[in-house]
Amino acid sequence: xSERRKTPLDLETIPAQQCSVQLRxxxxxxxxxxxxxxxxxxxxxxxxxxxxxxxxxxxxxxxGDPAARFYVVADGRVKLLRHTAGGKDxxxxxxxxxxxxxxxxxxxxxxxxxxxxxxxxxxxLSIEQSDFRQIPGRFPAVGLAILDIxxxxxxxxxxxxxxxxxxxxxxxxxYILLRLGDKLGKPRKVGLLIExxxxxxxxxxxxxxxxxxxxxxxxxxxxxxxxDSGRQWVAITNREQLAGLALDELS
Amino acid sequence: xSERRKTPLDLETIPAQQCSVQLRxxxxxxxxxxxxxxxxxxxxxxxxxxxxxxxxxxxxxxxGDPAARFYVVADGRVKLLRHTAGGKDxxxxxxxxxxxxxxxxxxxxxxxxxxxxxxxxxxxLSIEQSDFRQIPGRFPAVGLAILDIxxxxxxxxxxxxxxxxxxxxxxxxxYILLRLGDKLGKPRKVGLLIExxxxxxxxxxxxxxxxxxxxxxxxxxxxxxxxDSGRQWVAITNREQLAGLALDELS
DNA sequence: CGCTGCCTTGATCTTCTTCAAAACGTGTGG
DNA sequence: CCACACGTTTTGAAGAAGATCAAGGCAGCG
Numbered sequence: 001x002s003e004r005r006k007t008p009l010d011l012e013t014i015p016a017q018q019c020s021v022q023l024r025x026x027x028x029x030x031x032x033x034x035x036x037x038x039x040x041x042x043x044x045x046x047x048x049x050x051x052x053x054x055x056x057x058x059x060x061x062x063x064g065d066p067a068a069r070f071y072v073v074a075d076g077r078v079k080l081l082r083h084t085a086g087g088k089d090x091x092x093x094x095x096x097x098x099x100x101x102x103x104x105x106x107x108x109x110x111x112x113x114x115x116x117x118x119x120x121x122x123x124x125l126s127i128e129q130s131d132f133r134q135i136p137g138r139f140p141a142v143g144l145a146i147l148d149i150x151x152x153x154x155x156x157x158x159x160x161x162x163x164x165x166x167x168x169x170x171x172x173x174x175y176i177l178l179r180l181g182d183k184l185g186k187p188r189k190v191g192l193l194i195e196x197x198x199x200x201x202x203x204x205x206x207x208x209x210x211x212x213x214x215x216x217x218x219x220x221x222x223x224x225x226x227x228d229s230g231r232q233w234v235a236i237t238n239r240e241q242l243a244g245l246a247l248d249e250l251s
Numbered sequence: 252x253s254e255r256r257k258t259p260l261d262l263e264t265i266p267a268q269q270c271s272v273q274l275r276x277x278x279x280x281x282x283x284x285x286x287x288x289x290x291x292x293x294x295x296x297x298x299x300x301x302x303x304x305x306x307x308x309x310x311x312x313x314x315g316d317p318a319a320r321f322y323v324v325a326d327g328r329v330k331l332l333r334h335t336a337g338g339k340d341x342x343x344x345x346x347x348x349x350x351x352x353x354x355x356x357x358x359x360x361x362x363x364x365x366x367x368x369x370x371x372x373x374x375x376l377s378i379e380q381s382d383f384r385q386i387p388g389r390f391p392a393v394g395l396a397i398l399d400i401x402x403x404x405x406x407x408x409x410x411x412x413x414x415x416x417x418x419x420x421x422x423x424x425x426y427i428l429l430r431l432g433d434k435l436g437k438p439r440k441v442g443l444l445i446e447x448x449x450x451x452x453x454x455x456x457x458x459x460x461x462x463x464x465x466x467x468x469x470x471x472x473x474x475x476x477x478x479d480s481g482r483q484w485v486a487i488t489n490r491e492q493l494a495g496l497a498l499d500e501l502s
Numbered sequence: 503c504g505c506t507g508c509c510t511t512g513a514t515c516t517t518c519t520t521c522a523a524a525a526c527g528t529g530t531g532g
Numbered sequence: 533c534c535a536c537a538c539g540t541t542t543t544g545a546a547g548a549a550g551a552t553c554a555a556g557g558c559a560g561c562g
């Protein structure tokens with residue numbers, strides 16, 4: 001049993017709160033669906049965006065708030081979640097720089113169905129919905145790219161539904177770890193380290209289970225040599241076997 | 252206890268299998284995101300579509316098939332589902348005339364992640380993906396409308412995730428019934444009748460539970476006067492109370 | 503150094519699944 | 533029109549998975 005319980009996380013304590021103009025352009029350029037644009041177009045679009053820094057845990061918008069803006073993560077991690085009466089929040093997605101969120105509604109009168117919250121210190125760009133809506137018309141390729149991403153997200157959500165409907169807690173957690181590893185993992189001495197503060201409770205909220213069950217499952221995984229983990233961090237040490245647990249095989 | 256167990260379903264035994272040219276234009280015009288187009292544009296778009304009829308239970312495409320076309324339901328009901336090793340299929344959505352499904356991928360090389368199946372006899376229009384992709388460029392409003400719908404579907408999927416994560420089987424089934432009632436319900440003598448053949452097993456696959464549990468819950472609902480139901484049909488008789496069960500209230 | 507918040511572990515209890523079998527409805531063919 | 537046969541639905545009882553309740557332990561921080 002690895003007796004290295006100290007966190008290997010090296011959270012770049014970004015000055016955040018504010019991101020440089022330089023960073024803004026770089027980020028916007030890195031957004032998948034803006035990548036095809038010329039620098040001039042990018043700069044034009046950039047002028048429509050405004051920025052804002054958030055502290056860890058700070059709420060960007062709340063369920064029920066009027067949905068008036070379209071957001072892009074510039075730095076840090078932003079999580080999307082839904083609340084439940086019993087305080088059992090459900091963590092739907094963890095966004096990294098370049099990903100968007102917020103309102104895409106045609107009928108601009110809607111409310112946000114989710115809550116967006118800074119998971120780490122974060123810098124977020126946003127644009128007025130009416131301004132955003134002109135972009136696909138002016139740059140059709142951008143509209144298609146956004147459609148593509150929405151399609152991917154819908155598929156991911158459907159897959160999550162399948163997991164929640166049909167699989168055991170162990171399997172769901174294995175699946176969540178794999179997805180996080182693919183998205184946020186960096187090869188480190190401890191293994192494929194998921195580069196984000198990740199509590200047992202966070203995992204439970206993603207896998208639709210309780211903190212205790214998440215803890216038990218992680219302990220088991222650790223015993224089996226699939227992962228290494230400690231307070232607020234998880235690293236995958238045997239991706240193959242973990243995938244074997246998460247995937248459908250024989251009947 | 253109402254002793255009316257005969258099915259009140261009056262399935263228009265559509266000649267289906269083939270839908271008239273007249274119907275095609277009418278359907279395309281009814282598709283939310285084509286509704287803004289002129290008749291000429293509609294007819295132009297119509298020429299890119301081809302049609303095909305399906306028998307109940309017939310598969311339109313399978314998980315893993317190359318995703319090359321974009322589909323629109325013209326008549327009947329089409330369901331989207333995912334398979335699981337143990338044969339435990341998950342029913343993701345039930346589509347009605349005017350709704351689309353299939354590939355929206357930019358990278359046209361993808362595979363379908365879901366299976367699409369005719370739930371009733373159905374007529375389906377489809378268009379080559381490359382043809383489809385030109386539409387948002389030529390009609391920006393259409394692109395935005397599609398985006399809007401994708402957004403709605405993503406939200407619905409997220410809400411389903413929340414339900415599956417945090418609620419009891421009873422609550423999930425109440426929620427599913429409400430959604431079906433809103434989408435497919437017609438006021439009838441028996442109540443708000445869900446106009447589609449709907450087995451206990453279908454409901455179980457939507458709510459992420461087993462046939463037996465679905466049956467028990469429906470029996471209870473019936474005893475409580477919330478619904479009326481029989482073989483392959485359900486009608487909601489007390490929407491208020493059912494909603495009370497499905498919704499979050501006090502902590 | 504002690505506090506706070508996260509993590510672990512155990513015991514109990516509820517919910518739901520699983521297995522099994524009987525009852526019912528629907529459509530079919532006599 | 534009736535009776536049969538099939539698939540759906542219902543119901544029961546036993547079992548498992550996971551939630552809940554309750555302590556105790558450990559890491560990091562002021």
